[in-house]
Amino acid sequence: MVSFYDPDEGRKKKRVDREAARKRREKRREWAANLEGEHAISAAKEAALKQLDRQDRSRGELVSKLKERGFPLEAIEVAIDRLEEAGLVDDERYARMLVRTRFNERGLVGRALIEQLRKKQIPPAIIDAALEEVEHVSLEESAREIAARRARAMLGLEKQKQVRRLTSMLARKGYPLNVCYSVVNQVLQELNADGDE
Structure with missing residues (x-):
């Protein structure tokens, strides 16, 4: 027998799952908030280690995550201090x-x-x-490499669009505007000179 998808049932199920997940998070927060002493510290340390298993994190990120989970601030500080001593948080x-x-x-x-x-x-x-x-890296050189790579994909566009797109892309990457404009103009001149040959 074929089972067809019923959109109404699917939506209800997702809502129920979200609600159940929210309730589980609240229970975990209550549990974490009620911990005291060494139990709170070891639970906070364990939660921090799980975060570090996924990816490296800063001390501030770990504090935020553990606060969000409801652990007492004193336990969080001690747990992260221990992780720093072990070299896991640096x-x-x-x-x-x-x-x-x-x-x-x-x-x-x-x-x-x-x-x-x-x-x-x-x-x-x-x-x-x-x-x-x-600091030792030349901004002009790195900006030129990035702009040259991107400019090749813009050969069919008019020059104004190329300039606007390349300068805004470099500016979003943190390059100063004077570097953006000079590099983009140089790259486009070189590209046009190569295209004319």
């Missing part, structure tokens, strides 16, 4: 890794990198130290 290492990967994979610099690190709740002093990772 904001400096995490910030440097983020700067390297965001620069190498996405071409982010300056403001865009700072914004990414702030979202990850990295302290300002550590942000400044982490940005030294890409």
Whole structure:
């Protein structure tokens, strides 16, 4: 016998599942809030380790996640301190890794990198130290590489559109506007010179 999908039943089931999930979260929060002493610390540490299993996180992110789950603040602080002592939570290492990967994979610099690190709740002093990772890199060279790659895909567009799209793309990646305009003009001139030959 064939079983057909009934949209009304499907919607009800999803609502029930969401409601059940919300109730489970509330129960977990109540349970976590009622923990005391070493039990609270070990439960907070276990929850933090589960977060770290999924991906590396900053101290601020872990504090936010554990507060959201209802753990007492004192237990959170002690648990994260223990993880820092074990070397599992290290904001400096995490910030440097983020700067390297965001620069190498996405071409982010300056403001865009700072914004990414702030979202990850990295302290300002550590942000400044982490940005030294890409200080030695020439903004013009990296912007030129990114713009040249993207410009090839825009060959059929009119020049104004190319300029607007390339400069806005570089600006979103954190490059200063003067660098954006000069690099885009150079790349488009080179591209047009190659196209004329």
